[in-house]
Amino acid sequence: MNSRISSNNVLIVEDETLLALMLEDLLIDSGHHVVHASSLPEAMAALEREPFDAAILDININGDDVFPVAARLRELNTPFVFASATDAEQIGPEFRQEELIAKPYTIGQLQQSLSHMLAVEGT
Template sequence: MNTPNSAAPRVLLVEDEVMVSMMLEDLLERAGYRVITASNLDDALRLAQSSDMDVAVLDVNLDGELSFPVADILRARGIAFTFASGYGTDGVSAGYRSENMLQKPYDIKTLLNELSRLRANVERVGGTG
């Protein structure tokens, strides 16, 4: 098992399903990421504003609240993110449909590929906020 170190990329994982969040956190840590988790909109907003991260994965629907305000903060900070939803783009309002979307249930290979792609794009444009 890989233990993330201080140089490992940091990912904000916003997921309201506890078991899914725990599974993803474990898988991401084994893949070499440091994971910051939020399970509700308030925590996600706080972390999006104040935490140091490289990329983020945002569940669209957080127990009935939408994660779009978190996406707005990440956009303003220049932090790359992807949405995750079981509803595809049907659950995403028009202003966010150009963002990347992971289909739930999660496919870990697709998730890791998406995080790598997001990180590569960030590195090409000069870092994160």
């Protein structure tokens, strides 16, 4: 059985360079196209430039909350997951139902979440 997921366009919004590079490598090795944004303006510009099948969002990006990006993803019907050390209680009520993978997370947790998002997207 092949554990690779079919190619999809995935947005990573992460300001920790080493973590972003690890995520990019993992996703590229799984056959995905990856766009990395390390700031909110970069993320919003990426969303206007191209469609995404899924997104992985750190909540705190250089001191700013990622929620405007999450709101835009929701408007575009693009599934996303928060991957952050931020406590769930700090997430506003409009996003509390979204999945939160707590840092430090495992590769398995991330792969399972991504697989679920892409399966839901494909239905």
